Amino acid sequence: MRIKKFYAQDMREGMYRIKEELGPEAVILQSRKVRGGRGLLGYFLPSRLEITVAVDTVKNTRRPEASPRQDFEIKIQEMLGELRGNVRELMSRPVAPPEPPEIRPELLRWQEHLQRQDVYPQLIEELIQEMEESLPVETPLSDEISGLILQKKLRKRLMTAPEKGAPIQIFVGPTGVGKTTTLAKLAARYALYQGERVGIITIDHYRIGAIEQMRTYSDITGLPLEVVMTPRELLGAIERFKGCQRILIDTAGRSTLNRAHIQELAGYLKKLPPSEIFLVVSATTKWQDLQLISENFRPMEFNRLIFTKLDETNSFGILINGCFMTKVPAIYLTYGQSVPDDICLADKEKMSSLILGEEV
Ligand SMILES: Nc1nc2c(ncn2[C@@H]2O[C@H](COP(=O)(O)OP(=O)(O)OP(=O)(O)O)[C@@H](O)[C@H]2O)c(=O)[nH]1
Ligand SMILES: [Mg+2]
CATH class of the missing domain: 1.10.246 (Serum Albumin; Chain A, Domain 1)
Incomplete structure (x- = not known):
């Protein structure tokens, strides 16, 4: 703490000088009028104001008068300090995600x-x-x-495949998508329209009524049916159908999440000669579910896609999602329950028109 006396004509002048010299933190301890000067002469001079002030010397050491060069350097230092502070503040701000580009x-x-x-x-x-x-x-x-x-x-x-007409065709896919119905549609087409000898095998023994459903189709179309339970029986049934130009194999719908069942079925299929393996999916399948289906049925090495139930939806993204996600071409589209109708070859023109929302 430093105590200092100031002399001035009045308080205004005194305050100005105190501020100039000691800065704003100086505290006035006392002010009084005193004689204008020392000694006898002082009696004839006008009286002055004496102001006693205190200032904290630690906090408020006013720098001595600086030269213009020092002033300049101090100013630069202050600016640099301020700049550093700003940069630090900018760096500490969270980075906003980039704006998505504007679309026409x-x-x-x-x-x-x-x-x-x-x-x-x-x-x-x-x-x-x-x-x-x-x-x-x-x-x-x-x-x-x-x-x-x-x-x-x-x-x-979009990817499509021509009708290759492989002698063995297998239908795999999630439950209830229309595997059996689509098989029946194709079997009828081969037998009725192309005059082929067709044999049907079912390894669908998980669902009650599945064999009866297939037997009904077999009875209506007059096509022979074999029901098998094991891979060994499957090979035997194929052998028995060796006089047929075409063998269609139906499988039990597997819950997409039931990987053990899918692996078991993949074991059956591995024993077969090269075949067309159709992954059957409903057009009502969301892309997230299709991703799961595609991954989980991969062990079956499906090489064609069939999209069913096109008549049950207004969104057809699945047609392109299927090709994009599985890298496998589509071969048939189905659009109703009627056997042997409501099925057509997958073609890019029709598929793209459906996705674009055009009349087909
Ligand atoms: N609207 C419509 N219904 C279909 C189509 N295809 C099949 N269905 C119907 O879907 C239901 C299930 O058909 P299925 O052929 O039994 O299906 P799945 O895949 O064999 O079923 P699981 O053997 O239980 O896995 C039946 O009612 C069929 O008539 C189609 O293209 N459109
Ligand atoms: Mg079935």
């Missing part, structure tokens, strides 16, 4: 459409980005033209 309105419309169709999100992103890159800059396009561009991109990605 005509593409936004298609993006929303594909989302409503339940197309796999990664695929939507790829399609929209490709369209963005291929569209002429700043020229707005009609829905018709942008739709045609999207149609082309969809067709490029």
